[in-house]
Amino acid sequence: MGVLAIFHKKPKEREHPEQLTPWERFQRDAAENHRAAQKSHHSWSGKRLRIGDKLPKLKSQRRRLLFKRVVILMGCFLIGAGVAGYFISPLSHVQTVTVHGNDQLSVTQVKTATKINPGVALWSVIGHDQRTTKRAERAQPQIGKVTTKLVGLNSVRVTVKEIRIAGYLSTGQHYRRILENGLILKATYSQPGGGSPIYANFKSGHRLATMIAQYAKLPSAVKHNISEIKFAPNKANPERVHLYMNDGNEVYATISTFASKMAYYPGIVAKMKTKGVINLEVGAYSYPFKNQNN
Numbered sequence: 001m002g003v004l005a006i007f008h009k010k011p012k013e014r015e016h017p018e019q020l021t022p023w024e025r026f027q028r029d030a031a032e033n034h035r036a037a038q039k040s041h042h043s044w045s046g047k048r049l050r051i052g053d054k055l056p057k058l059k060s061q062r063r064r065l066l067f068k069r070v071v072i073l074m075g076c077f078l079i080g081a082g083v084a085g086y087f088i089s090p091l092s093h094v095q096t097v098t099v100h101g102n103d104q105l106s107v108t109q110v111k112t113a114t115k116i117n118p119g120v121a122l123w124s125v126i127g128h129d130q131r132t133t134k135r136a137e138r139a140q141p142q143i144g145k146v147t148t149k150l151v152g153l154n155s156v157r158v159t160v161k162e163i164r165i166a167g168y169l170s171t172g173q174h175y176r177r178i179l180e181n182g183l184i185l186k187a188t189y190s191q192p193g194g195g196s197p198i199y200a201n202f203k204s205g206h207r208l209a210t211m212i213a214q215y216a217k218l219p220s221a222v223k224h225n226i227s228e229i230k231f232a233p234n235k236a237n238p239e240r241v242h243l244y245m246n247d248g249n250e251v252y253a254t255i256s257t258f259a260s261k262m263a264y265y266p267g268i269v270a271k272m273k274t275k276g277v278i279n280l281e282v283g284a285y286s287y288p289f290k291n292q293n294n
Contacts, residue, residue, distance in 0.1 A: 095154045113140035168192035170200045180216040201231040217259035253280040
């Protein structure tokens with residue numbers, strides 16, 4: 001019997017499904033269905049777990065997004081309220097105005113021409129220099145440029161660049177101001193102002209404009225020493241001018257070379273022993289009044 005047990009063979013598994021008995025096929029199908037059900041259950045459970053894990057994160061993100069929106073809206077509201085409060089407060093209006101750069105114009109004239117006075121809204125002044133300059137030029141032609149600067153919270157510093165007065169044009173019984181840019185102002189005066197020369201006998205606008213341009217190039221000391229510039233052409237020099245100086249001397253010069261020749265005037269006067277005439281038409285020389293030949 002022992003020998004028979006050793007050589008007893010296990011029954012072979014059936015190699016082909018068609019060789020299975022109905023019972024064996026039933027057991028096989030049941031096992032496969034069980035495995036498929038377990039696999040499907042595990043897959044669905046994993047998905048549910050993963051979605052469940054994400055839900056708290058989504059809620060947290062939504063809360064953070066809502067908080068950010070609330071903060072932004074509150075910030076916009078506060079900024080808007082602050083801006084509105086500033087514009088209706090005294091801080092948004094000019095408190096004091098200081099004027100710089102004016103020489104021939106008064107502070108009142110500059111303020112009136114620029115319309116920059118205490119109480120004016122700051123936003124209408126700062127950053128609008130070009131517009132202010134145009135407005136000032138129309139009101140006061142002697143103003144060439146205006147610049148503004150905010151000082152402190154609501155004080156404004158106004159700096160003007162003046163177009164200086166070149167003199168007074170004689171028009172018979174009246175005088176009109178002439179600016180160094182050649183502009184002849186409309187206002188008339190019965191007497192010329194001090195510190196600027198009188199222009200007489202100028203019939204040509206071109207001659208006068210050239211003369212004014214030459215005068216503007218002179219040093220201030222020489223300008224202030226000229227009392228009158230009279231156009232006095234002759235056959236030899238159609239651009240001849242005759243000057244009467246405040247120091248008692250007289251000068252003959254040519255319009256086109258006036259500025260360059262008048263640079264020699266202080267040196268020539270320093271060498272003169274008596275008052276006389278200085279001729280700058282051709283070269284530069286002087287002679288006493290008793291020897292002048294006009």
